[in-house]
Amino acid sequence: MIDAIMNTHYARALPALLEGLQLTVLITLIGLLLGFVIGGIFGLGRLSKNKLIYGASSVFVEVVRGTPILAQVLFIYNGLTKDVIGMNIDPFTTGVIAIAINSGAYIAEIVRGAVYSIDKGQHEAGRAQGLTSRQTMRYIIWPQAFRRMIPPLGNQFIISLKDTSLFSVIAVSELLYRGQQYYNATFAFFETLLLVCILYLCVTIPLSIILRRIERKLDV
Template identity: 70%
Template structure:
């Protein structure tokens, strides 16, 4: 039984899939980190009293959310030929832009959900509008962002599977490389799903616990 298992595609595909899942996580984490920065700027921009900032932020959010990430990464990789962007860089840019648009709405909703009296109280004790946002509103809003940000991590993680179209060596691409030579498609894809579930299920459990702890 052990010999059969060790000689099966379930085990033989592991080195390929391990290499792919590392790149998958790298693209997801870097893309989400940059996406949070972009999303925070765009989200606050949508709440800005400056019309041009509000307009630019709104256009960015609506355009990115209204187009599929597959089209976005193809445009970045094949469309921007003058810049000569590599496949991994294109994947990170696509995750950053796509996640940033959704995070912008998470940020906007979280900040907007804070009672207006909090801002008024901050200004009443002499804080500027920026200080009120930094010390009073943002810390409360950030707690409310944590659960949806975790959900965005799971979504972005799964979105990386689309980047195999530009030959990014993420886990699904490496799986294709393996089963194209061995023809062990079923077993290899089962292992791909297991790799994803090993990451997404614990993440979901942690998010539920954090949500209950923060009571948001």
Template identity: 70%
Template sequence: MIDDFLNSHYIKVLPDLIPGMGWTLGLTLAGLFLGFILGAIVGLGRLSRFKIISGFCSFYVEVVRGTPMLAQILFIYAGLTRDVIGFNIDPITTSIIAIAINAAAYIAEIVRGAVYSIEKGQHEAGRALGLSEKQTMRYIVWPQAFKRMIPPLGNQFVISLKDTSLLSVIAVNELLYAGKQYYNVTYTPFQTLIMVCLLYLCMTIPASLYLRRLERKLDV
């Protein structure tokens, strides 16, 4: 019985899925790294006193959050062609850009909410110490706000990781695409997709458990 299992497609598919799992993690981390930078800028921009800046940032957030990520991926890959921008964007670059742009809209709200949640007295205390508005934000407000951002940022990691499955439409060799390539040849979608789901769970469950532990530790 054990030999039958070891020789089944549940096991045979793993050499094809493991590289896809690596691409899934790599694209998620790269996209979220850029997404956090962009999201922090947009989130702080939404708090700006200048209506043009806050309006533009709000428009960006609403547009990205109001459209499907799949449409965003296809727009970057198939819409921004050589005829439009002068060059074609390859699938890997498209993937990172799409994850970054999509995640940034949600991260912007996380940043805005965290900064906004800091008591007004903290801002006043910084100014009373002779700090400028930028210095108050950098040394007093931002460290406290970042602590509150960590749990929702972790949740965004899990969401973005699962959203990488949408990249299969542009033939990026992430986990789901690797599984589809395998079962298209072996005609074993049941076994293959069970293993695909299990590998996703192997990534998301530890992340979720760690986030719960972190939330209790930070008490936020």
């Protein structure tokens, strides 16, 4: 019985697919951490009263959100060649950069919306206590806004995780690419792709459940 199970395509493909899943999650985590920094900068820039900062932030957000991530990753990998930037970018780094930039644009809107949703009275309360605008943002507005960012940030993680499947076009050894390698060698299309989908769901479904619980707990 055990030998029969081990000889199935599911068992044979699983080790390589799990390695691909690890890389998928790693790219997503690193990319989103960088994306949160980018999103925080441009999200606050979208709230700035300085026309230059507001304009530059808006252009970044609209350009990135208005173009598909597949085009972005191909541009970074093939467009930014050694002749352009003086160095080649490897597939893994390209994937991380693409997730960071793409998620950063969407996180910028999450940040802007969360900060904007805080009652203006909070700003006035901070000023009444003698805090500067920057201190008011840091100690009063940002902690409240961050609570409201958690559910949409979790949703962005799920979106970015699935977006990594597009990176197979530049040979990033993520989950789907590993699956393609296996079924190209064995022609076991159904078994391999079914297992790929199941592994994606093993990450996204528990995370969705956790996010719903957090949302109810935070009452946001």
